[in-house]
Amino acid sequence: MPGTNSDYYERRRQQCLQSADSAADAAVAKVHRNFAAHYRTAAKLAARQEVSGRAPNE
Incomplete structure (x- = not known):
């Protein structure tokens, strides 16, 4: 499983x-640190969407 x-x-x-x-x-x-900050934001958003069961574009 991915x-x-x-x-x-x-x-x-x-x-x-x-x-x-x-x-x-x-x-x-x-x-590189700026990219890391953007990835941190993306990870937090994705984690919230995974918990709520929503797709990223909903």
Whole structure:
């Protein structure tokens, strides 16, 4: 069984944070952290939709 949308977004958030930590350039690290923040928001929204049983576009 595939993971949930919230699992995917959380996994991507973690990957972005790891990329930010390993980035040599501060500007690149900032971009990765910004993406991580967006993934955090998406994960929270997806988790709420999964609990309510609603599809993302409903």
